[in-house]
Amino acid sequence: ETGVTQSPTHLIKTRGQQVTLRCSSQSGHNTVSWYQQALGQGPQFIFQYYREEENGRGNFPPRFSGLQFPNYSSELNVNALELDDSALYLCASSASTANTEAFFGQGTRLTVV
Amino acid sequence: GDSVTQMEGPVTLSEEAFLTINCTYTATGYPSLFWYVQYPGEGLQLLLKATKADDKGSNKGFEATYRKETTSFHLEKGSVQVSDSAVYFCALMIWGGSYIPTFGRGTSLIVHP
Numbered sequence: 001e002t003g004v005t006q007s008p009t010h011l012i013k014t015r016g017q018q019v020t021l022r023c024s025s026q027s028g029h030n031t032v033s034w035y036q037q038a039l040g041q042g043p044q045f046i047f048q049y050y051r052e053e054e055n056g057r058g059n060f061p062p063r064f065s066g067l068q069f070p071n072y073s074s075e076l077n078v079n080a081l082e083l084d085d086s087a088l089y090l091c092a093s094s095a096s097t098a099n100t101e102a103f104f105g106q107g108t109r110l111t112v113v
Numbered sequence: 114g115d116s117v118t119q120m121e122g123p124v125t126l127s128e129e130a131f132l133t134i135n136c137t138y139t140a141t142g143y144p145s146l147f148w149y150v151q152y153p154g155e156g157l158q159l160l161l162k163a164t165k166a167d168d169k170g171s172n173k174g175f176e177a178t179y180r181k182e183t184t185s186f187h188l189e190k191g192s193v194q195v196s197d198s199a200v201y202f203c204a205l206m207i208w209g210g211s212y213i214p215t216f217g218r219g220t221s222l223i224v225h226p
Binding site for chain 1: 117145147149154155156157158159162164202204206208209211212213214215216217218219
């Protein structure tokens with residue numbers, strides 16, 4: 001069984017640009033959640049996708065958007081990047097929305113300059 | 114809203130010392146409680162969990178007991194190793210259409226030989 005994989009591992013973007021981060025969920029998992037982890041902080045929930053539909057959203061502006069594909073992989077898109085968007089972005093998958101055990105990827109380190 | 118408060122780090126210990134990392138929570142319902150560990154350069158891994166009052170979660174020598182009366186879930190280990198050096202996150206989840214974790218800020222543990 002493969003784990004959660006994220007790509008790329010590191011990324012540098014310029015303020016105002018757009019970025020797409022990718023996540024492949026663990027085999028058999030239909031629920032994917034995205035988190036932003038600023039340096040020295042705990043992960044903050046961005047949104048969750050369940051069977052290709054958004055199933056909950058944290059306190060993030062609309063320029064943070066996502067997609068989930070039929071194979072349950074997912075993308076996080078961020079438009080109009082700001083310096084404060086620099087963070088580690090984590091993806092986690094779980095077997096269902098009712099399952100509390102989430103498996104995390106290693107994250108994508110985004111730096112906005 | 115729901116929140117998790119962890120003791121500030123770093124916690125610095127010698128190998129074989131006793132570890133306690135304090136965690137308290139505020140929640141409107143009856144949460145499930147978790148400890149996650151994040152090793153350098155990696156995503157989060159579930160360490161242990163407890164789903165109801167007085168439950169004890171345990172894994173790899175770590176333990177935590179769900180104390181409803183004190184709204185606490187302190188992490189303990191009797192004898193730490195250098196390999197335990199990592200950041201530890203306390204989290205809670207409450208069902209609200211799905212399980213979305215609320216994380217604490219994390220506590221860094223440094224174990225010296």
